[in-house]
Amino acid sequence: MKRAFLATLLGLTLATSLDGHAKDKGERGAGGRSGADVAAERARRDTGGRVLSVQPPPQQDGGAYRVKILTPEGQVRYLNVDPRQDAKGKR
Numbered sequence: 001m002k003r004a005f006l007a008t009l010l011g012l013t014l015a016t017s018l019d020g021h022a023k024d025k026g027e028r029g030a031g032g033r034s035g036a037d038v039a040a041e042r043a044r045r046d047t048g049g050r051v052l053s054v055q056p057p058p059q060q061d062g063g064a065y066r067v068k069i070l071t072p073e074g075q076v077r078y079l080n081v082d083p084r085q086d087a088k089g090k091r
Helices: 004-022 035-047
Strands: 050-055 065-070 074-083
Touching: 035 050, 035 065, 035 074
Parallel strands: none
Antiparallel strands: 050 065, 065 074
């Protein structure tokens, strides 16, 4: 009984970790950072504000993330940031 419980627990742990790995696959850029991380960092750096949230692009094939920023002046702004582009807008 104890073996069956441990085997089930191990199986669930492996299945959960593999599922998470499959979801992340393809979303990691250079340096292992996700597109959302890159978009948030770029928005923070460009505005000097604080990142409140990051929403994924509407399509599965990538695109711009919607980043919600609190500016140093206290205003909330939304920016569309494509992490595949460099700071000059080139891919």
